[in-house]
Amino acid sequence: MxxxxxxxxxxxxxxxxxxxxxxxxxxxxxxxxxxxxxxxxxxxxRNSGVIHSGIYYKPGSLKATLCAKGREQLYAFAAAENLPHERCGKLILATDPTELPRLEGLYRRGLENQIPGIQLLKPEDIPHYEPECRGVGAIYVPVTGIIDYxxxxxxxxxxxxxxxxxxxxxxxxxxxxxxxxxxxxxxxxxxxxxxxxxxxxxxxxxxxxxxxxxxLRIVPFRGDYYELRPEARWKVRNLIYPLPHPTYPVLGVHLTRMTDGSVEAGPNAVFAWAREQYSRVGFSLRDTVEALTFSGTWRFFIRHWREGLAEYRRAFSKRLFWESLRRLVPSLTLEDLVPARSGIRALALTQDGQFWDxxxxxxxxxxxxxxxxxxxxxxxxxxxxxxxxxxxxxxxxxxxxxxxxxx
Ligand SMILES: Cc1cc2nc3c(=O)[nH]c(=O)nc-3n(C[C@H](O)[C@H](O)[C@H](O)COP(=O)(O)OP(=O)(O)OC[C@H]3O[C@@H](n4cnc5c(N)ncnc54)[C@H](O)[C@@H]3O)c2cc1C
Incomplete structure (x- = not known):
């Protein structure tokens, strides 16, 4: 046929x-x-199951315009089809006073991207949305949601x-x-x-x-997740994110309530030795050779060696992972976290080591x-x-x- x-x-x-x-x-x-x-x-x-608002992206970019349009199309599709989803809102937290200018910059970007209902919160407003969260400021984004992709x-x-x-x-x-x-x-x-x-x-x-x-060349970056033990789920109501890194192309490890009621923490972002193998030691000769013989990969590594090294250390240390999360929710304990699944992102790199944004x-x-x-x-x-x-x-x-x- x-x-x-x-x-x-x-x-x-x-x-x-x-x-x-x-x-x-x-x-x-x-x-x-x-x-x-x-x-x-x-x-x-294998993703985080989040319906993004579109706050982060460069105004006028395809990401910004299609995210805003697609978000509402997705909510309408999920409602019409009775698929598990919820418009639950999220917090983006600044945990250190030096982050406040970036938080305000992100808020202004959100206004430029016309994200409905965003609010800049003072520290005392934060527990109203997430009682266990502490920060020096936050953005509340009501249109963010969760779904089963x-x-x-x-x-x-x-x-x-x-x-x-x-x-x-x-x-x-x-x-x-x-x-x-x-x-x-x-x-x-x-x-x-x-x-x-x-x-x-x-x-x-x-x-x-x-x-x-x-x-461009696709270079795989693995993201590992932890899950909160059922007894600790109450510490997270909805979605809690740090401020994204200013230049490294990830949103930072965050806490996400999933549609089945579980709460996940992650993902980190480390270079992966295989495009489609999900264990920490997964390896493909073809994928590794293609990634490491591409000059863009090395230029990316050189540009981001500091972040890359920190991500690698955290990938092998539950304690470092926990320390990142504890900045968002201080009452989280090391025992609250159990290792969970992984996902792999397709990072598209150009020859000169820039990611295609x-x-x-x-x-x-x-x-x-x-x-x-x-x-x-x-x-x-x-x-x-x-x-x-x-x-x-x-x-x-x-x-x-x-x-x-x-x-
Ligand atoms: C860890 C992680 C967290 C994320 N979190 C979110 C989030 O919360 N919200 C959000 O909006 N986005 C998120 N994303 C991004 C989002 O998941 C991806 O952008 C999106 O799923 C891409 O969809 P896709 O169909 O292009 O790719 P994929 O889902 O990867 O599908 C491509 C398909 O093509 C098939 N394929 C490839 N080659 C061949 C071949 N030769 N022959 C036949 N089939 C082939 C593959 O098997 C695969 O099934 C996340 C991504 C990751 C990795």
């Missing part, structure tokens, strides 16, 4: 793309090819009505006169007129299979590649999918209202 569009990757971005395609093209024949045995197996199913992904795939093939890794993309022949590890082949690749941690490799020379997708004659979809891509997925499909259709000369008349 031949398809109109094949989507590579059943993470939340691929699922949202199929969902959007179905809205625009009810009769379309769509296929999702996923190498894992189920949906959301990598970044999507695995459930969202599953439901988007169902509503997208695509056929999904699991356990099939795309290994070759052969150009044909009217599209692609896609080869997979199952030795199955699929013919399609168009292709959209949403391959997360493998995005650069899939782009290279399609003859592109992306200006916005969503990035490129289209060509019959394909579109999502090359960078970092946090808050899960929050933004529905809006991101709108933008991806719009760009793809424009490049492919497909009319949005009647795409079947295209070539």
């Amino acid at each position: 031949s398809y109109d569009v094949v989507v590579i990757g059943a993470g939340i971005v691929g699922a949202a793309v199929v969902h959007r395609l179905r809205q625009l093209w009810p009769e379309g024949r769509f296929l999702v090819i996923e190498k894992a045995q189920g949906p959301a197996a990598h970044q999507t199913g 695995r459930a969202v992904t599953q439901r988007l795939l169902e509503r997208g009505g695509a056929q999904v093939v699991y356990g099939a890794e795309v290994t070759h993309l052969m150009r044909a006169p009217d599209g692609y022949r896609i080869h997979t590890s199952q030795s199955a082949r699929f013919d399609t007129r168009y292709l959209i690749a949403c391959a997360g941690l493998q995005a650069d490799r899939i782009a290279r299979l399609d003859g592109l020379r992306p200006p 916005d969503f990035y997708f490129v289209s060509q004659e019959r394909s579109l590649h999502v090359l960078n979809a970092p946090s808050p891509a899960a929050t933004a997925a529905l809006a991101l999918a709108d933008a991806i499909v719009e760009k793809a259709f424009a490049t492919w000369n497909l009319s949005i209202s009647a795409p079947t008349v295209g070539p």
Whole structure:
């Protein structure tokens, strides 16, 4: 059978793309090819489960605009589909007076990004929101929420009505006169007129299979989590974050209530020796060689050696992890924390060692590649999918209202 569009990757971005395609093209024949045995197996199913507000991002960037739009689309989708979620709000804390100018800067950015209802709190206001929290100031962000992204992904795939093939890794993309022949590890082949690749941690490799020379390399960064023992969950009502690091591309270890009532702490961010192995000692020769023979990785290490070293020490020390968290919630004890799961972020680095700080997708004659979809891509997925499909259709000369008349 031949398809109109094949989507590579059943993470939340691929699922949202199929969902959007179905809205625009009810009769379309769509296929999702996923190498894992189920949906959301990598970044999507291993993330923090937070619906971000959009406060952090550069005003006018794709991250800022698509996060704000996607956040509300996601709340509406979750409500309509009865999926576990809650608009519970979060606190961003300054714990040291030297952080106050940065806190105020972030608050101003939030106003510029038109984040609804944000408030700058004095120290005495903080316990009203989080009784166990202490800080010298805070921002309260009421539109932040929590959700089960695995459930969202599953439901988007169902509503997208695509056929999904699991356990099939795309290994070759052969150009044909009217599209692609896609080869997979199952030795199955699929013919399609168009292709959209949403391959997360493998995005650069899939782009290279399609003859592109992306200006970035995916370098994996692992994030480890701890969980609070059930008896200690009362210490955290909702979401408690530190101020993000000014230059290192992470939000800092935070405390997150999950939709099942558990409370997680993390994630940290350390260079990982494999793109898709989740233990602290996971190793892939191919992934390591590709990361360490790329000059951008070394330039990134040199630029951020201090933060990288601190993250590495903390990755192997429960006490250091606890000390970071205790700055937010002083009553947390070392015994409250139990080691939990890990996730791996796809950090897109340029040759000169900068991280690519916005969503990035490129289209060509019959394909579109999502090359960078970092946090808050899960929050933004529905809006991101709108933008991806719009760009793809424009490049492919497909009319949005009647795409079947295209070539
Ligand atoms: C630790 C962590 C915490 C995060 N927290 C949040 C948060 O709270 N809120 C938020 O909005 N964002 C968060 N993010 C970011 C968010 O999870 C990701 O941006 C988002 O999930 C990216 O989705 P994706 O579909 O692009 O990638 P993925 O979920 O990684 O999916 C890509 C899929 O492509 C498949 N694939 C790859 N190569 C092939 C191939 N050759 N053949 C077939 N299939 C292939 C993979 O198996 C995978 O299933 C977090 C990320 C991490 C890692």
